Amino acid sequence: MATYNSQNFDQPEENCLVEDDTQVPEARFECPICLTWLRDPVLTSCGHRFCRKCIYSWLEKDTDCPVDKTKLNKDTDIFPDNFTRREISQQKTKCPNVVRGCLKELSPLDIEYHLQICKYRIPELPDNEKLRCNFVAVGCIEKFENEVEVKEHLEKNIHNHLNLLSQAYSKFIIDQSTSSNALAQQANFWDPPAKIGSNGLVDEHVNSSNESLIKSLYEKIIILEQKTREQDIIIANMSEQISSCNLLISTVPTKFCFGSFLWPVADFKTKITRMSNNSHMMCYSPGFQTSPFGYKLCIRLNLSPKNPNYLAIFIHMMKTDHDNSLDWPFNGKISITVVHPVNLEQNIKETMMTRPELEAFKKPKQELNPRGFGYTEFALIQDLCSEGFVDKDQLLIKVHVQPV
Structure with missing residues (x-):
């Protein structure tokens, strides 16, 4: 028979190493105005990040946020974003001279200075040979x-x-009399160019049609630049909306499962091996709720501290935005089942009633209540593997929580 108790634990440290050799910033580190790494990042009251210099220069000409057109006051709506500054400083990228032997990895904002002193840089060319x-x-x-x-x-x-x-x-002197005939002027664009004088300057008698054409082309450049910037902002907003929708879709199964949650533990044998090598390592399920505005819980797996041949299963309360509307401590019945993928009669099931006097069921003060409640020796790991519970390196655990 499995035994259960309340147990404290140290939450394991999560290590995530992602190699990225490019110098293109992630969207959250990119200034929407200059489209490069955020330098001296600031956060607006409407929730967007910019380089300090970029947003202050923008607000000198326009009082609207470049992203969502919210009215901004540069004295009261702009705040230093030290958290993002630290995140960017922790980003590492390889020196562009890596192909010549430089192995330095630096913050993207330090690359510019490093390139000036890098011993692998290309020697400077004489002025007459520079591009x-x-x-x-x-x-x-x-x-x-x-x-x-x-x-x-x-x-x-x-x-x-x-x-x-x-x-x-x-x-240039603009001839207003020819401005109404812009299309005809563009048709003359391929006429022979004006003669160049001995001093290297265009002759003073420049054809007026070319002058108007230059004006027309310049205005088109401005319009295209504005449209490009508007499209960039629209694409960024749509990307944020799509990300929000994906996040909502991903949370629906756990928010509306009404306390009945099925957790497929993938790479089970690999996880057990890692736990055997590190006794502090634990595995957690996604959070699930008893109702859309009910209690939130998660499952924890680790090797039994008493006997590492056994699998321990615990339940933890998690924090929600609506905890103040719930009754605490949590009171109810919890059933834990290790599901056999072929023969349901072999399922291993244990049911326990909560004990309100324990810290494990009190209102969480942080994202995850550090105290769990469950079984220190739920099942022998060898039995789970030999009796067919682990199918394609996956173990199915079902938890049903019924508040009282």
């Missing part, structure tokens, strides 16, 4: 070592280049 920005004709004086740097510069300086185009355009 020039594509917008050098309108005043951009930046020089680069390779095409990658040119591409990054173009992506990060769209607004600066548009300003340079605007300044260059303002130097």
